[in-house]
Amino acid sequence: MRSTVQKEIQEAVAAYEDKPRDQWLFDYPAQVGLTGSQVWWATDVGIAFARMEEGFDSALKDYNKKQITQLNSLIHMLVGDLTPGDRQKIMTICTIDVHARDVVASLITQKVTNGQAFAWLSQLRHRWDEETKHCYVNICDAQFQFSYEYLGNTNRLVITPLTDRYRCYYFRASAKAGFPLPLHPKTRPLPHPSIHPYTSSLHPSLS
Numbered sequence: 001m002r003s004t005v006q007k008e009i010q011e012a013v014a015a016y017e018d019k020p021r022d023q024w025l026f027d028y029p030a031q032v033g034l035t036g037s038q039v040w041w042a043t044d045v046g047i048a049f050a051r052m053e054e055g056f057d058s059a060l061k062d063y064n065k066k067q068i069t070q071l072n073s074l075i076h077m078l079v080g081d082l083t084p085g086d087r088q089k090i091m092t093i094c095t096i097d098v099h100a101r102d103v104v105a106s107l108i109t110q111k112v113t114n115g116q117a118f119a120w121l122s123q124l125r126h127r128w129d130e131e132t133k134h135c136y137v138n139i140c141d142a143q144f145q146f147s148y149e150y151l152g153n154t155n156r157l158v159i160t161p162l163t164d165r166y167r168c169y170y171f172r173a174s175a176k177a178g179f180p181l182p183l184h185p186k187t188r189p190l191p192h193p194s195i196h197p198y199t200s201s202l203h204p205s206l207s
Contacts, residue, residue, distance in 0.1 A: 002148040005032065009135055009146075012036035013128045022073045030089035030153035035126060035135065035146070037093060041100045042125040045107075049115040060108055067101045085153055092156050099159040 012028045013036050025033045044063055051059035074094050078087065103123055112119050125138045126146070135146035 001150050005148040005150055006134070006146075008032040009035050009039075009148075010128070010133060013039050013135075016040050020073075021070055022077060025089065025093065026086065030085070030092060031151050033089060034093055034096060038096065038100075038126040039128050039135065042127055045104065045120070046115055049113070049120075052113050060104065060112075064101065064104045064108060067097065067104060071097045071101060088153050088155065092154070095156045095158060 008028060009032050012024075012032050015027070016024060016036055018024070021037075025037075028036065044066075045060075048059040048063040071094065074090050074097065077090055078094070082090065107117075107119055110117075110119050115121075121140055123139065126135060127138065128135050135148075137144045137146060
């Protein structure tokens with residue numbers, strides 16, 4: 001099962017640019033589509049930062065407009081005829097898309113101009129490595145290999161300041177990595193969480 005999920009994610013990431021995203025999503029299972037979308041979100045933000053360094057100052061703003069267009073397209077699909085499974089998949093991706101849009105909007109507001117800024121590095125970022133043929137999840141200095149655990153077509157909680165970064169992913173990643181990750185200077189450290197076999201395991205359910 002894990003090898004199948006891994007293969008599906010590899011194929012989805014490779015095919016992402018072959019057709020519009022709102023068509024591409026229907027070619028793959030929900031978990032694969034969501035993971036592939038997250039991989040390409042991090043990739044597209046990286047591309048925008050690279051363009052900004054080349055002098056295209058509006059690159060991140062342009063990408064944010066693209067995000068809004070993609071999100072509106074999915075929302076429009078939700079008012080149409082969908083199977084229960086496809087509706088759940090689109091709703092889940094919309095939830096993650098809203099957070100991704102807000103992250104980029106925040107980077108623009110903070111005038112972040114490169115990918116080494118803490119505001120970006122502190123985000124949970126997925127990437128696909130063509131050399132190892134694996135998906136990895138990064139946050140700050142920590143990196144974890146995607147576990148390819150099959151999760152099915154499930155929903156996601158709306159991401160709020162209480163479930164984002166330091167209150168959730170940050171400390172779980174810190175516990176899993178075995179060392180404290182760097183904190184933003186203005187962030188007050190919270191107690192280190194006890195390691196639990198479920199909450200400390202960084203797998204797709206945390207994304």
